[in-house]
Amino acid sequence: MSIDFSGQVAIVTGAGGGMGRAYAMELARRGAAIVVNDYGGGVLGEQDGNAGPADTVVAEIIAAGGSAITNSLAVGSAAHARAIVQTALDSFGRIDILVNNAGTGIAGPFTAHEDEAIERHYATNLIGGHHLMRAVWPLMAAQKYGRILNVSSNGALGVGGNAPYGAAKSGMLGLTLDAAIEGKPLGICVNAVMPTSYSRLIDQIPDPATVAWFRENLKPEQVAAAMAWFLSAASTETGRILLTGGGRLSSLIFAETGEIFDPALHAEQVALRFPEAFDESKLTPVHNQAEAGAQYFRHLPWTAGQNPDFGPGVERG
Known part of the structure; x- marks a missing residue:
């Protein structure tokens, strides 16, 4: 099987370096036209941005014979999400793939950060991805096809001293699992990935030996290579939480x-x-809310001829 993205258009956020760049290069290498989104600022989201990092990746893709365009807006607002999507439509006429990769770090004790830093962190790591999904959803629904990958983290499982990051990345899981149920009949597959990879966030770890181990053993290109199938028409997997890094692939449930x-x-x-x-x-x-609710039926049978409705979008048995 050869995975090919010719004729497809992908938006990759945070694509000016690290894993985002790896996704953009992998998809472009396989034929997709890419909107390379990166605001070009600091890894903590605290610096003014510039188009330089995204421009560099675009130049790499074009030099290799691919097609790409820069977008240097920071994710985090509905207005910017719509503008990023419009860049894809104006440049390439459609959108098939969204990789919500953009993210910042904000480690430290629970009460360490200013209010504005916490809110900026959630905007980048969770709210921005949600807005981008909302912006591409009607387009994907209309064409009965779409692939969305939300980059979460095993930090969602708890690290200590990393509460805002863990909470935002946990939010990406809930966003993924709910959207996967709604998107399935529309041809939109939505998955999340917890990558283990070297990145600019890893550079913030104070132990040089740990950083070197990540750099040598867990290359971002390995994550992108493993995830390409889930972003293709060949895969109909949806609602998965994928774990990958260094050539390893598993699924978290x-x-x-x-x-x-x-x-x-x-x-x-x-x-x-x-x-x-x-x-x-x-x-x-x-795997979903319906299965969680079904645990109660063994002890408390539902006698009205159908399962109770545990919320919007829940299938009834």
Whole structure:
């Protein structure tokens, strides 16, 4: 099988370096026209930007025989999302792929940062990606085709001293899983990736040996190469949380542990029996809200002829 993106158009945010550049180069190498988006500022989002990094990547793509254009707007607002999308439409006439890669770091103790820094961080790492998805969604729905990859992080699982980053990257997971359900009948596949790769954020780690290990063993090009299939028409996988880096690929899922059930459950019973509920030898995979809700039906049967509605977009059995 040869994965080819000829005739397709991709927006890649944060594509002026690191993983974003790797995505842009990989997709362009396989035939896609690329909107190379990068605001060109600091890794913490604190500096004024410039078009230089994006221009450099565009020049690389064109020199290699590809097609690309620069967009140097910072992600984070609805207006900028619409403008980024318009750049793609004005330049190439369509949009098939969105890679929400742009992100900043903001490590430190829980109360360390100014209000504005926290809000700017969420805007870049979560809100901007959401707005971009909203901007491309009607276009992809109209053509009955689209591929979206949201770059999350295993930092969403908890690191310590990294709460804003973990929270924003967790938000990308919820955004992905919900949009995947809505997008599936429209031909829009939405997945998230937790990449393990060298990047400018890794350069912020104070231990030089750790940074060197990432640089030598976990190249951003390996992430882009592994993810290309999920961005192609050949793949209909959606709602996946993918883990990749250094040539490794896996998938992260949610699972429930063992349980306690007693309609009269109270605090004293929980104190005595909580190990039963936390028993990790009895795992039940949970892929969506409907599956989570179904865990209750074994004990509390629904007798109205259909499953209860646990929220918008939930399929009823």
